[in-house]
Amino acid sequence: MTNSAQTPALSPWGNLLGALRTDFPASIIVFLVALPLCMGIATASGAPPVSGLITGIIGGLLVGAISGSPLQVSGPAAGLFVVTSEIIAELGFAALGIVVVCAGAIQIVAGVAKLGSYFRAVSPAVIQGMLSGIGVLIFASQFHVMVDDHDAARPWLNIGWEKGIANILTIPESLWKGLVPLDNSPHHLAAAVGVSSILVLMFWKYVPIKSLRIIPGAVVAVILAAAITKTMGWNIEHVDVPASLLDGILFPTREVLGDLEWRAVALAAVTVALIASAETMLCCAAVDQMQSHTRTDYNRELLAQGVGNFACGVVGSLPMTGVIVRSSANVDAGGRTRLSAWLHGLWLLIFVALLPWVLDMIPMSSLAAVLVYTGWKLINPKAVLKLWRVSRPEGIIAIITLLLVVGVDLLTGVLVGIACTAAWLLWTFAKLDVDVEEIPSESRTVLRLEGAATFLGVPKIADALDKITPDTELHVPLDRLRYIDHSCLELLVNWEKMHSAQGGVLVIDWESLAATFRDSNNKTHEQ
Template sequence: MNAPAADRLTSAVVGRDFLASIVVFLVALPLCMGIAIASGAPPALGLITGIVGGLVVGSIAGSPLQVSGPAAGMAVLVYQLVQEHGLMMLGVVGLIAGALQLLAGVFKLGQWFRAISPSVIHGMLAGIGVLIFASQLHVMLDDAPRANGLLNIAAIPEAVIKVFPVDGSVHHLAAMAGIVTIATIILWNQFKPKALALIPGPLLGVIVGTAFAMVFALPITLVNLPATLASGLNIPTAEALAGFTNPDILTLGLVFAFVASAETLLCATAVDKMHIGTRTDYDKELRAQGIGNMICGGFGALPMTGVIVRSAANVEAGATTRISAIMHGAWLLLAVAAFPFVLNAIPTSVLAAILVYTGYKLVNVAQIRKIAEFGRQELVIYFATLVGVVAIDLLTGVILGFGLATLKLVYTFSHLEIRREHDAQTNRVDLWMTGSATFFSIPQLGQALESSPFGSEVHIHVEKLDYIDHACLEMLSSWEKLHQSGGGSLVVEWSELVERYGRRSEEKTEIPGLMIRPAA
């Protein structure tokens, strides 16, 4: 390629990334503030996380097109932390979580964070969606969220009543601004013209909702950003840093690290499916997230993860390199530093409305249908995780789902069904085996074989067998010798299994748990 052509190509790439960075900035701006409010933190702390996610993590990320920042999936954890331990401990927990992520990346544990059942992950996200929806519905009415998820859900009928004018309160006015915001997002997503497709729905919702509040001069709560970004920092004090020795804080740091890492790497996997460029280096991404969260912890800001909404917008807008993610962080910094008076005109009910919509979207009905295709057991895991997250807490819900997924795995690899047919005229017994034949199944298999009449011809059909281990093979070999001594025979229909796997060779065919040699 000659120099002018290379220059044109470079210019085109930079141009696409420049435009994509503006789109991502417009998506990230309202979400950074909204997620901070949902987390019980000042909006400035969400913006700081978005800036660090762009400028720092975007520069060193293992997934070049993934965009990092505050995530709705972490809002519930942060809210619980702030309520129980105070805002000052947010930075301490962030430092712990970031350090653990950095170590996990150094020791190449990135792939292991992906070894989680999709039903558990989607159940966790749905549970978080329910909690965000229930809590932010009250904030959308300029009301305070309740102490926990169940109380927020129980108070929804009360919130619905407040939508209507009662006793001169302003709850219905805040609700009107929120409803206008949600309606704008839904209508824009349904009917937006192709020429304006890159304008994100949440941004338009904020503009319309804010304009509505200003035109009608609604006396509702507005965003309150500090005069300078530095004055909004929440740097941990020496007293707060002593929390490193507190077992509760250490546990929260571990939980933050686990949830943030799982969400980030699942997001990175999804982003890889959206483009044909460089694939994710999971360990490098974990290290980058760890560094980013340690910086955010030092500032006392919200924790960060890779965020699918911003990342998808980045890919769809045509980004091809990490330049887009880095520049979106620069735009966030510019907006906060130069135009705080514009952001301070946004009603908190408008930002809460975006989170209400986001929470609703996290409970993905289409995903539930997809999980149902894999059987009732996966649905049980999904709903058990969801209920655990909502009714108890996030960590307990995930542990419950993971435990059920593990039990299902044990059941799958220990469950064997044997169907028996006996033809008395020919003295032939057919045994159809379905599932996994392991040492757990030896008593069941032995009983089925020993029920065969003396001198019978026993045929074992294995085309529906998923796995057979060495213990069962030895047991079949021993029983065959015993049965042959009484004039009987044992025929294992290996050919059916070979046909199922579709692999033949002159010497041998390999199947998980088996080494089959063709008949002479």
């Protein structure tokens, strides 16, 4: 029977108007969030600010149109800051485009092969350690920029210190320059702008007028900084954006291709693809948890990210990922379809194409302050402490990953973190306690197994069986086992044949093992 009370289907124009009512205002908010972050991440990576803006535009207009996660917003991300800065430092900015093209191609192949969900299979301890390490590096590097002290770490680098460690060790030097002006330098003016920007970021959410809170704190901080420096006439560093967006495009040339170290390019491309994909997939999962309007197609999203990064590489801009800050702003602002992400890219394009002189008014110290604040939030000491309290081994893995990301490089930190996680899981899964209790009065022996009886536990079980009295009745309860594999069962079966020949008996309590699994399943269903 047809239900006459059904709501009539909306026309395509009706759907578009409905989407515009929610997604148009959301796109404005996302645009305002993305604008300072695109430029800030670019400058932090050692790239021109316009390259970050181009990546944001491609992330909105191209990836936003074909994304598998409609409410996710893509663009340059803090998670790739370390890798990108290392590529630029070692291979040059001109080579970055080739690396990003190759990384995009890897993502496209992985998306076609439907490997999207596998990039989520990374331990939370490794993710937290990686993000905290990236946060430390961003905080340390941008602290110097916040006081216009770009060369603070250079003497330390000349004696072999890693850049991240050198930036950390020279923070007191830049702090002193920001507090005490020497030789009529403008460091204290830049520091004043940076500190003011951080204060705005910290306290903007407490502004009593709720309607004003819709404007992102980063935008307010940057606008106030630009107004202060313009009014006071302070001679501090400002953002440098070309008059034409086309001047920021850097196509690969035959000379660049001929001079490349292709082995280093391949390693960098794999690193970018893996980290960008993992960060994007985790962001997708977070966006799915924030709302119930859409669900992610992980393979389509991975393919879309690959297409986006391929395009970014062709024009020589920064690599992209799905970005949680912009995506959460999209959801919180009421975004309901992919239109909000697409429109945010359009606003970026229009703003950069028509109003580049406005961007030139932004002080570098204010952008750096936004990233200092972002870096501190990425470090997230509370999350590391919570991880430590819940699981001490995972807390140790997070700290190891953090230290290696800061002291060596991002890829080493992540790979060692994954290896430590695998070793911990193997140790946990292979742990088996074997206890033998003899009851001479009953001519009976009890062999208790607790933990996981895998092939790694075969030698321990075999040693215990070798000590069993030949003619005893051996009972093996299995209620304390989480798992028993074929190799252990085969050992017990073969041993039973030999034991029976000597007049003994083997009794295995299979029902206790079945009861254990039944209880476990019941508890799972009850939860």
